[in-house]
Amino acid sequence: MNEGWTSVVFNNRDPVYLQVVRHFKERIARGRLKAGQVIPSRRELGALLKINPNTAQKAYKEMEEQRLIITEGNSPSRITEEADILRAIRSELIEDAVEAFVVSVGRIDVPVDELLELVRAKYVKERARTNHSEGGNSDD
């Protein structure tokens, strides 16, 4: 459960706790965190990510408010099982990436079809590479 939580590199301009939440969302979207999976406790998270325990606390609170994780009584927190939330995360991340891409490419004058063709080629190549390095563990 605790592998893979390699120290996230934090940029110091965005609130750290939001970066933690985002990191969780990315892991969910990438399938590293499955629905209903148990996550490390507040304390463990602090030690794993090497952040201030208060920040871990804030991140937890934020994720609970966004219904990303569920804490029932004294049992360890788990990722939500609600499908629409999981889907929403996925869409949110994709949209954010697309937004960033469009903003950076938008200044260059290029027809949409050529752009989409480039994106498709790049995307397929990238997927093939990551599939290969992950030993075919994709849930496309």
Added chain:
Amino acid sequence: MIEVVDLHKRYRGRKVLNGISFTAEKGQITCLIGINGAGKSTILKSIMGLTPPKSGTIRIEGNPVGPAMYEKVAFVPDHPTVRMGMKLSDGMQFMNDFYQNWNEARAKELLDFFKLDRSERVGNLSKGTTAKYSLLLGLSQDTDYILMDEPFSGIDMFSREIIAEVFSSDLIEARGVLLTTHEIDDMEHLIDKAILLQNGTVQLAFDCEEMRTTEGKSVIDVMREVYMG
């Protein structure tokens, strides 16, 4: 909560502290930031009763500084304070003898964590190892507050990483930490509150996450504004 109100102090004719006021809460990591000579060590020493301020008030949980307070507040100075001829275990025994808040189990845990040899003499340790030992002596006390003077300065990178891990662990949790530094570097994401000192006064005190949320600035950005601008 540690409250410092209007602290003034002269040192060798110079006005080192010119009306310092701030608070450090329990359960938070507060960092005093300032260039060398800004008086950070002096503030910590004043809080610990190691040097008398010219004027001003210091209150810890509403009480003034006194001997009973030393069971509630631990101090980790920036240089060794255990006699050079003593072994590490002698130093720990000393703390055990005089303090009721000494946690022997935790001390042993930290010995292993920092990979220290208890039969080694304090005088033979390198700078990084001495810093770890000082930290051990401070953290092994079950105090509500812990004050650290430049815990990272002059320490090699790897020792620094190990020491930084202490801040994310449960050794710190629920305690109030007040530390000083002149270089914030990669420590930013570990602190809750930053207090910038200059010319003997507090230029700015702020919550780091709030600063990031509301203004999108890192602590270093703010420092640049305050000290250079």
Added chain:
Amino acid sequence: MNRYLKLVHMEIHRFRYILASLMAVTMVCQFSSFILTIKRAIAFKAKNGMDYDDIGLPDILTFPWVILKTKEWFILPILLSVTVLVLYTILIWYRDWFGRSTFIYRLLMLPSKRWMLYVSKLTAIIMFVFSMIAFQLVLLVGENMIFKAMVPAELRADSTFVEAISMNDALKILLPKQFEQFIYYYGLGIIAVMVIFTAVLLERSFRRVGVLYAIAYFAGCVVLAVYPVSFLRMDEYWYPNEIYGMQLGVCLLVAVISGCLGCWLLRKKITV
């Protein structure tokens, strides 16, 4: 009380090697000079006949006589010990400040009242002095036994310790005949240590100006302490009993002031 004892133990423990060395040096000097003197005396007698009467060599040897003959070698280690102990009344404080580590931080942050630091160091010094004196007494007993062992019965005569001690100027002062004098000498000594302690603390509290304060305080106490005995006596106005009373009072006053001032400085003014 517990903490006080621990502090005293720590102070004694830190000094143990020096104390042991002083004792060893004293023993070696005194024993060896003693043995040599006796040997020479007996050899001289053997060479020149048992009843040969020399100016410096009586026909019957006594323990006090040997003490008299070995005066210098006796006094030397005593002077050494006194010097070391006097220096240590100052160093016992400064050693906590200087060096790579400043142990004074630890002492000042102990969860006990600060006057315990003052009193524990004072106690330690007193114990060092008394242990040296006790050791000297033990040495005298040992020397007496050596004397009895080395000198054949027909050449020796018994004597009391008091006679022996009165032969040596240093021993006369350290081990006075009357108990009252013992109290006076050592009482004065303790008060002197307290004055030195407070002077040191003045220097440590006020640093540069502190040196002046320390010297002034020390001088002031000395003047005050000798005032009744020296100046007033010259006056021929006061009865001896009154002078005696005043002297006592002044000394006690100096002690109380030193103690209170020293502890107050530790509490409020001391700085690392």
